[in-house]
Amino acid sequence: MLDNLQLLFVYAPVMNVQMIFDGIFIGAVFALAAYGLALVWGVMNVKNLAQGDFVIMGGYMAFSLYHMGMHPIAALPIVAVLMFLFGWVSYLLIIKRVIDNDMFVSLLATFGLSLFLQQVMNLIYGPEVQTIDSKFPIATMFDSFVTVPMVKVISLLLAGGFAALIVVFMKKSRTGQAIRATAQDARAARVLGINTDRIYAFTFSLNAAICGVAGVLVSMIWVLQPFYGIVYSLRTFAIVTAAGLGNLPAVIGVSFVLGWVEQYAGIIMGAEWQIAAAVMVLLGVLVWRQIQLRRQRQVVR
Amino acid sequence: MYKKYSVAFGAALAVGVAGLAGGAMAKVEGDTIILGSALSLTGKYSTNGFHTQKGYDFAVDRINSMGGVKVGGKSYKLAITYYDDESTPSRASQLTERLIQQDGVEFMLGPYSTTMTKAVAPVTEKFKVPMVEAEGASRSLFTQGYRYMFAVLSTSEYYLAPVLDIMADKAKAIGKNPADMRIAMAFENDGFSLDVRAGVVDKAKELGMKIVIDDKLPADLSDMSATLTKTKALKPDILLVSGHSKGAATAARQIEEMKIDVPLISYTHCEAAKVQEKFPKSAQGVMCPTQWLSNLPKKDKYFGDAAKWNSDFKKAYPEYSVVPYQTAQASAAVLVFKDAFERANSFDRDKVRDALAATNMETFYGDIKFAPEGNNIAKPMFYRQIQSDGSYKPIITQADMAFPRKADY
Numbered sequence: 001m002l003d004n005l006q007l008l009f010v011y012a013p014v015m016n017v018q019m020i021f022d023g024i025f026i027g028a029v030f031a032l033a034a035y036g037l038a039l040v041w042g043v044m045n046v047k048n049l050a051q052g053d054f055v056i057m058g059g060y061m062a063f064s065l066y067h068m069g070m071h072p073i074a075a076l077p078i079v080a081v082l083m084f085l086f087g088w089v090s091y092l093l094i095i096k097r098v099i100d101n102d103m104f105v106s107l108l109a110t111f112g113l114s115l116f117l118q119q120v121m122n123l124i125y126g127p128e129v130q131t132i133d134s135k136f137p138i139a140t141m142f143d144s145f146v147t148v149p150m151v152k153v154i155s156l157l158l159a160g161g162f163a164a165l166i167v168v169f170m171k172k173s174r175t176g177q178a179i180r181a182t183a184q185d186a187r188a189a190r191v192l193g194i195n196t197d198r199i200y201a202f203t204f205s206l207n208a209a210i211c212g213v214a215g216v217l218v219s220m221i222w223v224l225q226p227f228y229g230i231v232y233s234l235r236t237f238a239i240v241t242a243a244g245l246g247n248l249p250a251v252i253g254v255s256f257v258l259g260w261v262e263q264y265a266g267i268i269m270g271a272e273w274q275i276a277a278a279v280m281v282l283l284g285v286l287v288w289r290q291i292q293l294r295r296q297r298q299v300v301r
Numbered sequence: 302m303y304k305k306y307s308v309a310f311g312a313a314l315a316v317g318v319a320g321l322a323g324g325a326m327a328k329v330e331g332d333t334i335i336l337g338s339a340l341s342l343t344g345k346y347s348t349n350g351f352h353t354q355k356g357y358d359f360a361v362d363r364i365n366s367m368g369g370v371k372v373g374g375k376s377y378k379l380a381i382t383y384y385d386d387e388s389t390p391s392r393a394s395q396l397t398e399r400l401i402q403q404d405g406v407e408f409m410l411g412p413y414s415t416t417m418t419k420a421v422a423p424v425t426e427k428f429k430v431p432m433v434e435a436e437g438a439s440r441s442l443f444t445q446g447y448r449y450m451f452a453v454l455s456t457s458e459y460y461l462a463p464v465l466d467i468m469a470d471k472a473k474a475i476g477k478n479p480a481d482m483r484i485a486m487a488f489e490n491d492g493f494s495l496d497v498r499a500g501v502v503d504k505a506k507e508l509g510m511k512i513v514i515d516d517k518l519p520a521d522l523s524d525m526s527a528t529l530t531k532t533k534a535l536k537p538d539i540l541l542v543s544g545h546s547k548g549a550a551t552a553a554r555q556i557e558e559m560k561i562d563v564p565l566i567s568y569t570h571c572e573a574a575k576v577q578e579k580f581p582k583s584a585q586g587v588m589c590p591t592q593w594l595s596n597l598p599k600k601d602k603y604f605g606d607a608a609k610w611n612s613d614f615k616k617a618y619p620e621y622s623v624v625p626y627q628t629a630q631a632s633a634a635v636l637v638f639k640d641a642f643e644r645a646n647s648f649d650r651d652k653v654r655d656a657l658a659a660t661n662m663e664t665f666y667g668d669i670k671f672a673p674e675g676n677n678i679a680k681p682m683f684y685r686q687i688q689s690d691g692s693y694k695p696i697i698t699q700a701d702m703a704f705p706r707k708a709d710y
Contacts, residue, residue: 019530022530126348129574131554133579138560138710147560222523223551225523231523267527267530271516275519
């Protein structure tokens with residue numbers, strides 16, 4: 001551990017540049033999926049355990065389109081629309097029936113959905129690891145010590161652009177306002193003529209679309225496997241729990257911090273601590289919060 | 302009262318007799334010897350489950366068409382009862398129990414993967430049913446004192462360790478001291494990969510090589526950039542990675558992305574992850590361990606040599622362009638059973654077990670001779686280096702190996 005710190009800060013400080021970049025790239029993808037989760041959690045009080053599987057599903061859609069000769073970036077809007085439709089259907093079939101029940105019913109239902117999606121993806125694509133080659137060049141810095149694949153930069157920009165789009169949508173559009181109203185007080189929203197059932201359906205579908213976009217980015221940056229959803233579910237839950245529901249700047253901030261913590265823990269303590277460190281951050285935040293005893297109600301802004 | 306008892310007694314007797322008859326009949330029905338196997342035909346191991354099944358079936362068909370198994374002057378055919386273990390260990394042990402207790406199977410072929418074999422072996426051991434397995438390579442399988450389990454493949458600690466021997470020879474050939482070689486390595490934190498690691502650690506100690514990075518990758522980690530960043534800073538001579546197909550795919554993708562130029566890179570499961578197709582730039586020059594080579598000069602009377610088995614198999618299953626070694630070793634397992642039946646000249650389980658323990662034969666898959674623990678000690682691991690056109694070149698000595706690896710990013 002000491003020699004790793006020495007390496008990091010004395011012998012090869014350039015490593016830090018690489019790690020800060022990598023942390024940002026990782027964080028951007030997580031931020032997307034986490035914001036979707038925060039949305040559904042905040043508006044509908046549904047904790048979607050299938051979140052990661054939605055991400056992987058989006059990735060596989062891009063994979064299929066890629067094999068039909070479409071570049072993943074071009075496939076991105078198509079995947080978003082398809083996932084939106086899928087979200088709507090799964091809302092009508094499953095979520096609608098559990099939304100008024102207590103938390104455990106919705107946890108069970110989304111867990112079931114998660115298992116179902118994993119098995120379907122396994123049947124269609126098989127258990128092998130799949131990847132997409134985006135064919136973007138790789139930039140180098142510092143005598144090629146630091147590498148920055150353009151695909152990650154593009155992903156970062158896309159994730160940022162998409163997030164900005166959602167924020168504007170939530171703030172300015174009538175549907176966005178209705179979503180926020182429903183999150184604050186569903187009953188009052190109904191009294192004022194908002195069709196909350198429709199808002200729920202829309203929110204859940206929007207989340208699926210966001211996950212789909214994250215999935216396309218994952219397919220270009222990392223690898224796809226039918227059972228990899230849990231990785232993304234776990235991290236998005238950690239991010240949302242630490243950041244608080246509906247607090248978009250905090251979700252983005254925590255995502256980046258998580259990305260960096262993972263990178264630095266991986267270097268300093270070894271790769272086996274990478275995810276453990278992320279979970280420890282969550283634990284620390286929860287304890288800190290408990291000490292602060294700030295138990296204010298938060299809403300989607 | 303008396304009548305009731307007699308009915309009960311009669312029923313019990315009938316069940317007993319049926320049970321006896323079932324037990325005696327099921328393992329060998331008429332002129333058919335029935336082997337049993339719980340294989341992963343659905344779930345995450347299903348691809349390799351099917352590779353294994355086809356290997357078994359191909360060998361059974363071949364042996365049957367060439368006169369079957371001769372025991373006590375009579376010729377028997379082989380047949381296999383399969384169940385799908387759904388890639389779930391608990392299901393595999395349940396089904397094995399069912400094969401033995403309900404279906405009366407007395408000879409088992411192994412499942413796919415170390416995990417499944419670990420679930421199945423205690424059951425076959427409990428019922429003293431001989432099992433020849435072809436797909437569980439973990440060292441830990443052979444330290445449990447199992448008496449009825451035999452494995453035709455090389456165990457996991459030989460997957461990456463021999464590459465250090467080749468490297469040591471190479472270092473000598475280019476005028477360097479093998480002890481100056483530095484190793485960076487990352488292994489998935491699971492039974493198989495940690496066994497691979499244990500073999501490497503022992504070998505590095507023996508050769509005096511220094512391990513500068515020794516990372517353990519979590520099972521669900523799809524990002525090893527932290528390890529690779531460190532590799533870049535430390536500039537080791539050798540990079541070793543093991544983490545099944547996803548480990549190979551992640552390594553290949555990120556080695557290319559981060560332009561890693563370590564002179565010798567080796568990881569397991571190259572073929573399964575198809576790195577030569579998906580990441581041709583980064584795969585070039587990578588050393589891949591394999592259990593078997595399709596041009597291996599070993600032969601038996603049923604399949605001829607390895608090349609003949611390979612071409613015959615492709616004729617029987619045209620959907621394969623490259624036959625994975627998992628299939629070859631499955632075929633070899635059936636050959637081992639056939640050989641043991643004939644030498645035991647009996648279907649007594651213990652006699653067959655003893656005959657299996659005394660196996661010493663040459664097959665298209667390589668030599669097979671079992672250690673007292675049940676692992677095959679006669680066959681080494683083989684290496685192949687990925688060429689610039691994506692083909693795999695067998696590496697026997699250091700002179701065959703292109704070194705340093707040409708990284709053409």
